[in-house]
Amino acid sequence: MPKLMIVVGSVRPKRVGGAVGEWARDAALADGRFDVDYVDLRELALPFMDEEAHPRLRRYTQQHTISWGERVDAADAFLFITPEYNYSYAPAVKNALDYLMFEWSRKPIGIASYGGVSAGTRGVVALRPVLQALGLVSTGANVEISYVSKQVEEGVFIPTERQSVVLAALLDELVVLDAALSPLR
Ligand SMILES: Cc1cc2nc3c(=O)[nH]c(=O)nc-3n(C[C@H](O)[C@H](O)[C@H](O)COP(=O)(O)O)c2cc1C
Numbered sequence: 676m677p678k679l680m681i682v683v684g685s686v687r688p689k690r691v692g693g694a695v696g697e698w699a700r701d702a703a704l705a706d707g708r709f710d711v712d713y714v715d716l717r718e719l720a721l722p723f724m725d726e727e728a729h730p731r732l733r734r735y736t737q738q739h740t741i742s743w744g745e746r747v748d749a750a751d752a753f754l755f756i757t758p759e760y761n762y763s764y765a766p767a768v769k770n771a772l773d774y775l776m777f778e779w780s781r782k783p784i785g786i787a788s789y790g791g792v793s794a795g796t797r798g799v800v801a802l803r804p805v806l807q808a809l810g811l812v813s814t815g816a817n818v819e820i821s822y823v824s825k826q827v828e829e830g831v832f833i834p835t836e837r838q839s840v841v842l843a844a845l846l847d848e849l850v851v852l853d854a855a856l857s858p859l860r
Contacts, residue, residue: 677853679709680750684757684765686717691789691823692765694832696756699787699818699842703754706846712750716767719743723770730776740774747778751857752785752849753811757798758823759790764798772805780810781860783852785845789820812856814848816841 681700685692693715700713721739728734735741757764772779784806788795796819806813818841820826826833834842 676708676710677751677850678712678749679703679752679754679849680712680714680747681754682756682768682771683713683715683717684755684768684771686720686765686767690717690758691827691832692756692758694827694830695787695789695820695823698832698834699754699756702839702842703846706843708846708850709752712746714746716765716771719771721767721771721774724773726774730774733777743771744775744778747775750782752783752853753779754785754787754845754849755802756787757789757795757802759788759793759795759798762793762797763801764788764795768802769805772809776809781856782811783814783849783856784811785814785817785849787818787820787842787845789823792821794819794821812852814845814852816844816848818842818845 683692683696700711703709703711725737726735726740735744757768786799788799818838
């Protein structure tokens with residue numbers, strides 16, 4: 676079974692991202708094709724990237740980098756959950772990505788973005804070149820949620836039918852892309 680790492684990118688004390696992440700996690704578990712590793716960047720609490728050497732050298736000195744590197748290394752595919760902040764994506768996502776390099780390379784990634792009217796899509800546009808720099812391969816299907824807080828009731832995200840269909844398509848793509856990319860790693 677491919678190991679799917681789901682990453683919740685919002686670290687605010689009161690946030691919507693946890694509810695969206697739990698929805699995605701439960702859907703991936705119900706799908707049955709993945710071994711799911713759920714990462715809440717708020718809990719992971721990585722400091723601002725604090726390694727001296729470029730990540731391509733893998734000369735990690737901090738225990739949090741070593742642990743994060745091992746965890747990402749073990750993953751075969753990713754699903755990042757990110758809000759849009761000021762037309763871009765969550766800063767904790769950039770920080771978590773910047774820590775590592777080859778651990779991300781030649782692995783597929785899907786994104787569930789959310790926000791106001793734009794559904795987080797401007798944030799995804801900003802994220803794309805970063806993913807490319809790290810050798811991550813994006814799915815075509817990405818979940819886009821506009822006015823996200825309207826879909827959260829008592830801390831639970833209630834998806835539309837379309838959002839569930841797109842998430843299922845995204846998971847399908849992760850399986851196919853992982854099969855194609857894993858021989859290259
Ligand atoms: C600092 C900040 C900037 C924001 N900028 C945008 C934005 O550019 N576009 C948008 O659609 N929503 C924006 N929002 C609204 C967020 O997308 C919305 O509050 C969402 O719930 C944030 O996700 P979170 O609760 O998981 O942190 C912004 C919110 C914050 C806190």
